[in-house]
Amino acid sequence: MSQKLAGKRLAVLGTGKLGGILLRAYLKQGLFDAARVTATVKHAEKAAALAKELGVAVATENRKAVHGADIVLLGVKPQVVGEVLKEIAPELTEKTLVISVAASVPTTYIEQHIGDKVPVIRAMPNTPCAVGCGMTGICRGSHAAAQHLEIARTMFDAVGRTVVVDEKNMDAVTGLSASGPAFAYIILESLAEAGVKVGLARDVSTLLAAQTMKGAASVVLETGDHPSSRNEHEKGIHDCEVADCVWSLLVRCRWGRCCRLH
Numbered sequence: 001m002s003q004k005l006a007g008k009r010l011a012v013l014g015t016g017k018l019g020g021i022l023l024r025a026y027l028k029q030g031l032f033d034a035a036r037v038t039a040t041v042k043h044a045e046k047a048a049a050l051a052k053e054l055g056v057a058v059a060t061e062n063r064k065a066v067h068g069a070d071i072v073l074l075g076v077k078p079q080v081v082g083e084v085l086k087e088i089a090p091e092l093t094e095k096t097l098v099i100s101v102a103a104s105v106p107t108t109y110i111e112q113h114i115g116d117k118v119p120v121i122r123a124m125p126n127t128p129c130a131v132g133c134g135m136t137g138i139c140r141g142s143h144a145a146a147q148h149l150e151i152a153r154t155m156f157d158a159v160g161r162t163v164v165v166d167e168k169n170m171d172a173v174t175g176l177s178a179s180g181p182a183f184a185y186i187i188l189e190s191l192a193e194a195g196v197k198v199g200l201a202r203d204v205s206t207l208l209a210a211q212t213m214k215g216a217a218s219v220v221l222e223t224g225d226h227p228s229s230r231n232e233h234e235k236g237i238h239d240c241e242v243a244d245c246v247w248s249l250l251v252r253c254r255w256g257r258c259c260r261l262h
């Protein structure tokens, strides 16, 4: 267990898709001790199923779950954040660290609901955290200090990589890396479908496409090169039947769908 988190009590409020991904990873890695973790959801039957699966205390009462917690990870939908904060505010002190992953909810909003001096960190992870390949942007509220940022970094580094940004850039992080997997899947699907169109079995084509995207991303991460400069190396192979297929699927069909989303 990381020294920074040893012995800390964690409460995860809203253990849905993202909260569940994070909590599963923390328990699997032993980042937090299961006996010191509490979690909540909205529905009692989901609480019972999660408690059985994860081996931690899961309930529907947020205030009770937060009692005595050192770190509160807020994983509810943005529209529920206000009511949950109102519920838990009496339990929070300047010793409790509140980490919110709610999209578009500023730290000032959270601070206004929980009173003076409670440190707040805002984080924006993405779903590849489920396989240890996440990307998370974090920023701190006005009462959070360097040690709070370090705790948050430790929690999100455990499921991928973390970058600290100014809060004014958090919506950009949301648009790029939190929504980014959806765009990457469109490109991946186009590559894989192009392979199928020119005769590859779908599983082979999907493997070729996925590993290629992973490889290209790894090259950019490891070399630090700009993607366009790496593209220079690949020029010769653009003119083939499958490349034409990729362009037509990507540009005509998928890109159109993507643009219509906005």
Ligand SMILES: NC(=O)c1ccc[n+]([C@@H]2O[C@H](COP(=O)([O-])OP(=O)(O)OC[C@H]3O[C@@H](n4cnc5c(N)ncnc54)[C@H](OP(=O)(O)O)[C@@H]3O)[C@@H](O)[C@H]2O)c1
Pocket: 013, 014, 015, 016, 017, 018, 019, 040, 041, 042, 043, 044, 046, 060, 062, 075, 076, 077, 078, 080, 084, 101, 102, 103, 124, 125, 126, 127, 178
């Ligand atoms: N999904 C992503 O890719 C992603 C990425 C970055 C940030 N986020 C942020 O993460 C947050 C959660 O998103 P999600 O996709 O994980 O949503 P989700 O799967 O719908 O999870 C929300 C969870 O909150 C629970 N909940 C609802 N009301 C509650 C209450 N009053 N008290 C306690 N728990 C309550 C729900 O319980 P039930 O299961 O019983 O309904 C559910 O488990 C959002 O704020 C979102 O902006 C998501």
